[in-house]
Amino acid sequence: MFDIALSALGQVMSGGHLLFLVLGVCVGLVVGILPGLGGIAGMSILLPFLYGMDTASALGMLIGMVAVIPTGDTFTSVMMGIPGSSASQATVLDGFPMAKRGEAARALSAAFTSSLMGGVIGAVVLSFAIVMARPLVLSFSSAELFMLTIFGLSMVAVLSGRSLTKGIAAAGIGLVIGSIGTAPATGEARMTLGIDYLYDGVPLVVVAMGLFALPEVIDLLKRGTAISENTGLGGGWGKGVRDVLRHPWLVARCASLGCVIGALPGLGGAVVDWIAYSHVVQTSRDKSQFGKGDVRGVIAPESANNACQGGALIPTLLFGVPGSGSMAVFLGGMVLLGIQPGVTMVETQLDLTYTIIWSLALANVVGAGMCVMLARPVARLTQVPFVYLAPFMVMIAMFAAFQASRSMADLVALILMGGVGIYMRRFGWPRPALLIGFVLAPGAENYLYQAVQFYDWAWVMRPGVIIIALITVVSVFLGLRFGAEISSEGESDTADQQTRGRQLAFAGVLFLVAAYCVFEAAQLSFLAMIFPLTIGILALIASLAVILRIRSGRVAEIHDDDASLTVAGKSSGREKYLAVFAGLVALIWLIGFFPAMVVFFPTFLIVAGKARPLTAAAMTAGAVGFIGLITWAMTLRLPEGLLGQMLF
Amino acid sequence: MKLLNKRGLRSMLLGAVALAMPMSLQAQDFAGxxxxxxxxxxxxxxxxxxxxFFAPQLSEALPGNPTVVVxxxxxxxxxxGANQFAMRASDDGLSILGxxxxxxxxxxxGDPRVRYDYADWTAVLASPTGGVVxxxxxxxxxxxxxxxxxxxxxxxxxxQGATALEMPVLLAFKMxxxxxxxxxxxxxxxxxxxxxxRGEAGIDFQTSSAFMSSVRPLVDGGKAVPLFSLGVVDAEGNVARDPSFPDMPTFVEFYEQxxxxxxxxxxxxxxxxxxxxxxxxxKMLVLPKDAPAEVIAAYGEAAKTIVEAPDFRERAGEELGDYDQLVGAEADAALKEALTVDPAIREFLTNWLAEDYGVKM
Structure with a gap:
């Protein structure tokens, strides 16, 4: 085994292989930086070139791309508060406050160093695990996977901030939104309102962008400064590297966690960052800074998400069953190269297997190295007046959302989720809780249904299930005991007791959503009904509890960061900006993406940013040109506009 | 070490040249x-x-070497996607669907969401597969x-679901x-x-390539017993043994015995x-039936050139297996036969799905 591993290492280090690996890394970084694209877009750039390439180089290129996506996506998470991909959602919680504090460079370099170490640990684990991981993967049946989704949901206890009730209600609403679409057991349509778009459910990108990106953009616009509140870059990248080196065990623990979770097909990387985040919160003595810019809150998810890719390779290579979304694409690439992944490949072509593993390690080093060098210059963007960045971010958000299912409905859903996001932020509802509920809803339902079908109710007594249940209980206990200080939604306003009416109204809207879910569920066949009915009732009770508590004036539930302005009869401008963005969507629908951006960019820059016309024109050209290039290079599509379709 | 073999290099160059070329020079031969x-x-x-797999070969085999993007x-x-294609596809041979x-x-x-009709399309290439229970x-x-x-x-x-690829397998079990x-x-x-x-399911079905790469080791290790292959059904309704599994009885043989x-x-x-x-x-490559006859013929020829190339089998590997690819008129005739389903049969299927699985169409 060792001689094969060594000879594979030699091959990986050879010039040609290295060149293609670096090429793959570059593509991976670019698509990683652009939120919402991820491995799938990267793969569609690389796949056309695979035909005829030699296998080792092609594998290096694919792995290079896949490995660094959770590295590149950190840029947007830290600097803009936009979760670049599902693997970097938790990084936002502490990374973005650090950037606001003027420590973007430190946060970024800490993130990249952890990514590097996590990725290498993942590769090391993979190289040993690949020959013996079979029993581990097989021991996780649908029952254990269901329990893991419950474990994931228990993270809400840590991430709810001051009000657990609000956290549960938010997670419940997330579960409700996540179960829109076709029921896995029977194929019945649920809560689709008769809209074709909703048959496949709301795409994750749209929900994440709407909940996080739009509210953050609007808040920064409202504040009217640069992202960073002060001018220094905060010690630069050296400090971030030292931060990581000071917490070696944290990195090792989170990386191992990432590996194991990544190895379980079906759960994938969607929750690994949250699990790592709540792990660091639960095991740290001083928790006062989490959610406000604690560097450990960046290190934990970033070491886990790169290691996760190594873990995800285990089921992909051993069983031919992808461990995550980007692994599904990697699997397709392998088949295109004429390799059938599966136990036959691992056993008979061990050299190929080790080429993949070493490429993974190397790609992590190369990718993180490049990012560390980029960290400082890119961090300067946090010093630019935000009003100049805002149109660009809005464009990227809309571009990414539209790629989710290439429907105008994506953009409409983005604006709707943006509306939900700004009010959740304003009234102190934990958005991460909603996102976790949303991400886990399909898995929870599907695995529960399968577990019951396969084992009846005996699944409850499986040892794996009991172990995970115990871990969950401990985690909830720790979360409740220590999690209260972590807030993803900022501080409330002193006048918040006086706007209880508005807070009640928003809670009432969520209550109605839950009620609608229960009402819809009641009309379905048993198998399609049971899950939405359960979570609908959960969301209903929790949101009712929030309503009652706000009415009775309990401090923990009362939150409104716009209260003073509202009391004074003024508006903070959040609705105004959201209306502008909604107008932009309407314009895109009417005249198409590019013309709409050509109108929106200069108008916004001149009216809101007081930019000179020439500057505005140059920035417009740059931005539109950039998106045009990306669209062309990835053979993507953008909305063409009603007018264009009628004229041509 | 050799970076790329000659063919790879050539196709990359071709791709680069094709991308750089301006639009349409001569529409009739797809050049540019x-x-x-x-x-x-x-x-x-x-x-x-x-x-x-087929896209770059199609690009090489079609007259004028057009760029083919997926x-x-x-x-x-x-x-x-099929609805969108039905609505928007141009009939000049530049829009094709898989x-x-x-x-x-x-x-x-007769799913109500379907807004496409196979009668509007003509098939130029069809790739069969088989499967084993x-x-x-x-x-x-x-x-x-x-x-x-x-x-x-x-x-x-x-x-995956009652109306997914496993549908004939479920029906076979019922029969x-x-x-x-x-x-x-x-x-x-x-x-x-x-x-x-994991032992959760007691019986399973895989398509040919997956069976060969992932189930064969289980069979050899005594962890799985193959029962029958689905066999190959032709347009006349004859069921023959699967060329990938010539020693395995087909479902029809199994049923009879x-x-x-x-x-x-x-x-x-x-x-x-x-x-x-x-x-x-x-898997089928179709284009709108209204495309000019010479365009359809060009695609048929190109498909033929591809599958008759001496090294096609070797390049196709396990994924396409040992099955004879249908091209040109042959593919289209099979398509006509396959999608012209007797209303009584359709009714039988929808009743069965509704009764056994509660699927409503």
Whole structure:
């Protein structure tokens, strides 16, 4: 085994292989930086070139791309508060406050160093695990996977901030939104309102962008400064590297966690960052800074998400069953190269297997190295007046959302989720809780249904299930005991007791959503009904509890960061900006993406940013040109506009 | 070390040149044109990989060497992308579509979301596949002689859905009177195989390439017993042995030996219709029927050139298997046959799905 591993290492280090690996890394970084694209877009750039390439180089290129996506996506998470991909959602919680504090460079370099170490640990684990991981993967049946989704949901206890009730209600609403679409057991349509778009459910990108990106953009616009509140870059990248080196065990623990979770097909990387985040919160003595810019809150998810890719390779290579979304694409690439992944490949072509593993390690080093060098210059963007960045971010958000299912409905859903996001932020509802509920809803339902079908109710007594249940209980206990200080939604306003009416109204809207879910569920066949009915009732009770508590004036539930302005009869401008963005969507629908951006960019820059016309024109050209290039290079599509379709 | 072999280098160069070339010089021979190949599935899935295998070869084989780009439009289990193609495709040969069993089945069943009609399309290339049903050795079943043992047990089968690729397999189980409990919602056939390997499911089905790479080792290790292949159904309704598994009985043979009679009646007709549309023509390259005759002929010729190339088998590897690719008029004739389903058969299928699985169309 060792001689094969060594000879594979030699091959990986050879010039040609290295060149293609670096090429793959570059593509991976670019698509990683652009939120919402991820491995799938990267793969569609690389796949056309695979035909005829030699296998080792092609594998290096694919792995290079896949490995660094959770590295590149950190840029947007830290600097803009936009979760670049599902693997970097938790990084936002502490990374973005650090950037606001003027420590973007430190946060970024800490993130990249952890990514590097996590990725290498993942590769090391993979190289040993690949020959013996079979029993581990097989021991996780649908029952254990269901329990893991419950474990994931228990993270809400840590991430709810001051009000657990609000956290549960938010997670419940997330579960409700996540179960829109076709029921896995029977194929019945649920809560689709008769809209074709909703048959496949709301795409994750749209929900994440709407909940996080739009509210953050609007808040920064409202504040009217640069992202960073002060001018220094905060010690630069050296400090971030030292931060990581000071917490070696944290990195090792989170990386191992990432590996194991990544190895379980079906759960994938969607929750690994949250699990790592709540792990660091639960095991740290001083928790006062989490959610406000604690560097450990960046290190934990970033070491886990790169290691996760190594873990995800285990089921992909051993069983031919992808461990995550980007692994599904990697699997397709392998088949295109004429390799059938599966136990036959691992056993008979061990050299190929080790080429993949070493490429993974190397790609992590190369990718993180490049990012560390980029960290400082890119961090300067946090010093630019935000009003100049805002149109660009809005464009990227809309571009990414539209790629989710290439429907105008994506953009409409983005604006709707943006509306939900700004009010959740304003009234102190934990958005991460909603996102976790949303991400886990399909898995929870599907695995529960399968577990019951396969084992009846005996699944409850499986040892794996009991172990995970115990871990969950401990985690909830720790979360409740220590999690209260972590807030993803900022501080409330002193006048918040006086706007209880508005807070009640928003809670009432969520209550109605839950009620609608229960009402819809009641009309379905048993198998399609049971899950939405359960979570609908959960969301209903929790949101009712929030309503009652706000009415009775309990401090923990009362939150409104716009209260003073509202009391004074003024508006903070959040609705105004959201209306502008909604107008932009309407314009895109009417005249198409590019013309709409050509109108929106200069108008916004001149009216809101007081930019000179020439500057505005140059920035417009740059931005539109950039998106045009990306669209062309990835053979993507953008909305063409009603007018264009009628004229041509 | 050699970076790229000669062919790879050439196709990369060709790609680069083609991308750099300006639009249309001579429309009739595709020179300088870009052909948009809509794939109603995500990147990396079976149909996508199939298209990406053929795309560069199509580019080389079509007159004028056009650029062929794959456009993925996933959603609705391929209905979204196929609907979009039906609505927007140009009939100049520059818009083509790749379909799969999950595009064909909803059309046969009359799914209300389907807004495409295979009668509007002509097929120029069709890739068949086959599949094998295998069982956990704990049931002690080794062949058709053990049918009573097989019928006596309630056996679980992990499936993607009642109207997915497994539909003819479920129907085959029903025809033999087996007590199979289908567990739906698997993300892929691979996930179903994992359930089998964990011992959750007692019986399973895999398409040919997956069977060879992932189930063969289980068979050799005594952890799985193959029962029958689905066989190859041709446009006349004949069922022949699967060329990938010449030593394995087909479902029809298995049925005959187990029950002592040939399968017949509506159920068997429906099974053959599903087999033809979902397996014999599992993946198809179609273009609008209204395209000029010379364009359709050019595609037929190109498909023929590709599959008759001496090294095609070797390059196609296990994924396409030993099956004869259908090209040109032959593919189109099979398509016509497959998608012209007798209303009585359709009714039988929808009734069966509604009764056994509560699926409403």
């Amino acid at each position: 044109e870009t052909i948009e190949w809509t794939i109603p599935f995500g990147v990396g899935g079976g149909t996508d990989v199939w298209a990406r 456009l993925n439009v996933p959603g609705g289990g391929s209905i979204t 379909t799969s069993a999950s595009t064909q089945y909803p059309a046969i069943l 295998y069982i956990d050795p704990k049931y002690g079943v080794t062949g058709p002689q053990d049918i009573e043992k097989l019928r006596a047990e309630e056996i679980r089968f992990a499936s 033999m009177g087996l007590n199979i409990k289908a567990v739906f919602g698997m993300e892929s056939r691979g996930a179903g195989r994992l359930a089998f390997e 187990a029950t002592g009679a040939k399968p017949e009646g509506e159920a068997f007709e429906a099974w053959k219709a599903l087999m033809l549309a979902g397996f014999s023509l599992q």
